[in-house]
Amino acid sequence: MRPDKVVWEEFSEFQAQLTFSGVENTIINSLRRTMMNEVPTLAIDLVSIEINTTIFHDEFISHRLGLIPLNSGKVDKFRFNRECECEERCEACSCIFSLDINVLEKEKLVFSTDLKNLSSEENLLGKSVVPIHNSGSEKSSFSEPILIAKLRNGQRLKLLAIAKKGIGKEHSKWSPVSIIRLENKPFFFLDLYKLEQKLNKKKKKELVEILPNLLQLDPIRETLSYKKRINDKDPYINNTSFNLIIKWLSNERIDSEEFIKIYSENNQILLKIETTGALSNKIIFKNSIEILKQKLNLIGIHLEKIQ
Amino acid sequence: MSGADEEFLDQPKLETTAESTDFSTTFVIRDEDHTLGNSLRICLNNNPKVTFCGYSVPHPLENKLHLHIQTKEISASEALKSALREVMGICDHVGATFEAAEDQYYREGGTGH
Numbered sequence: 001m002r003p004d005k006v007v008w009e010e011f012s013e014f015q016a017q018l019t020f021s022g023v024e025n026t027i028i029n030s031l032r033r034t035m036m037n038e039v040p041t042l043a044i045d046l047v048s049i050e051i052n053t054t055i056f057h058d059e060f061i062s063h064r065l066g067l068i069p070l071n072s073g074k075v076d077k078f079r080f081n082r083e084c085e086c087e088e089r090c091e092a093c094s095c096i097f098s099l100d101i102n103v104l105e106k107e108k109l110v111f112s113t114d115l116k117n118l119s120s121e122e123n124l125l126g127k128s129v130v131p132i133h134n135s136g137s138e139k140s141s142f143s144e145p146i147l148i149a150k151l152r153n154g155q156r157l158k159l160l161a162i163a164k165k166g167i168g169k170e171h172s173k174w175s176p177v178s179i180i181r182l183e184n185k186p187f188f189f190l191d192l193y194k195l196e197q198k199l200n201k202k203k204k205k206e207l208v209e210i211l212p213n214l215l216q217l218d219p220i221r222e223t224l225s226y227k228k229r230i231n232d233k234d235p236y237i238n239n240t241s242f243n244l245i246i247k248w249l250s251n252e253r254i255d256s257e258e259f260i261k262i263y264s265e266n267n268q269i270l271l272k273i274e275t276t277g278a279l280s281n282k283i284i285f286k287n288s289i290e291i292l293k294q295k296l297n298l299i300g301i302h303l304e305k306i307q
Numbered sequence: 308m309s310g311a312d313e314e315f316l317d318q319p320k321l322e323t324t325a326e327s328t329d330f331s332t333t334f335v336i337r338d339e340d341h342t343l344g345n346s347l348r349i350c351l352n353n354n355p356k357v358t359f360c361g362y363s364v365p366h367p368l369e370n371k372l373h374l375h376i377q378t379k380e381i382s383a384s385e386a387l388k389s390a391l392r393e394v395m396g397i398c399d400h401v402g403a404t405f406e407a408a409e410d411q412y413y414r415e416g417g418t419g420h
Contacts (some may be wrong), residue, residue: 002400004404005408006405008408024349026346026348027401030342030345038342156382263408286405289402292342292397293398295342299320299321299336299391300392302321303321303387303391305321
């Protein structure tokens with residue numbers, strides 16, 4: 001039941017993938033649920049609006065402010081507001097932002113960059129909490145900070161926003177993941193014998209040129225075969241080759257479903273994590289293990305008590 | 308604080324129902340859901356001394372978990388304790404395997420985010 005191998009791959013700053021081999025998917029599902037619901041982050045929780053002459057009502061703007069991801073790298077040093085010794089709020093349990101917009105031009109877009117962190121200069125903890133302005137991938141050309149509202153000439157918006165620590169179970173704005181997927185690892189096989197019968201010699205040469213490491217062409221008998229066979233069985237195709245084959249087959253107008261078979265082995269489990277930017281993927285994974293252990297520990301302690 | 312509030316805070320995290328015996332117990336755990344229930348159930352079912360194990364969430368609006376264990380030769384609480392230890396062990400192992408892989412990745416010159 002203990003995993004023999006864990007493989008971590010990072011595709012970008014926000015996406016990562018874990019591959020487990022040799023463990024049941026129930027435990028991984030528990031980790032997935034913990035990552036989504038129980039890893040604490042910071043998010044705006046209390047908004048006091050002084051002036052709002054925009055077309056959006058107060059709750060609308062407060063809801064949008066709550067969903068903005070805030071950099072929660074130092075969230076462990078914050079306390080939960082309900083457990084703090086202060087009366088209402090203090091620097092140890094919350095972080096305060098302000099937004100003050102007075103529109104003099106024709107139209108103004110209010111972005112997350114307009115939120116000002118009101119923590120004092122010495123409060124490094126509070127100063128570290130900044131909104132994640134750009135949650136897009138590096139490849140996308142469109143990278144702007146998060147849009148909060150659009151205002152017109154003469155409209156005003158003035159408010160104070162207080163960010164607190166919380167978990168996803170209470171409200172999903174505190175969840176550090178945007179999408180998390182659990183699936184069995186798929187293995188791709190190509191039915192070469194069947195495919196050959198549909199291709200002439202020129203097409204076979206083209207196919208071998210696309211996949212030089214995988215296939216070879218017998219010049220005399222003009223048949224395709226795999227370069228390496230594992231235990232006298234056809235080898236499975238990796239992701240990049242698979243994409244090339246699909247592309248080539250669609251260009252040739254051949255139905256790929258007839259020749260490509262997808263199997264999944266129970267043994268290998270893929271966990272794909274996409275973060276909102278509040279915490280990095282590694283931190284989310286490590287924290288979720290700690291939190292799961294703490295929950296088990298708590299039950300153990302109470303079990304001792306009732307005996 | 309009113310009397311009702313105090314009663315609410317005193318409610319235990321873990322208790323057994325009235326019909327429970329040593330070898331057949333239903334544990335009622337507060338503030339837990341399928342996250343723990345399913346993992347514990349799997350580990351308990353792998354234990355050869357446990358004859359029956361099942362969990363349920365009686366009502367989705369109430370944050371309670373019922374875990375029913377029937378055993379032979381050992382008491383149900385012993386079975387639960389060993390299952391808790393086993394799941395903790397798996398979590399430790401996952402964390403350690405991950406850190407070892409991470410160290411090796413950086414030692415071999417990988418650059419990460």
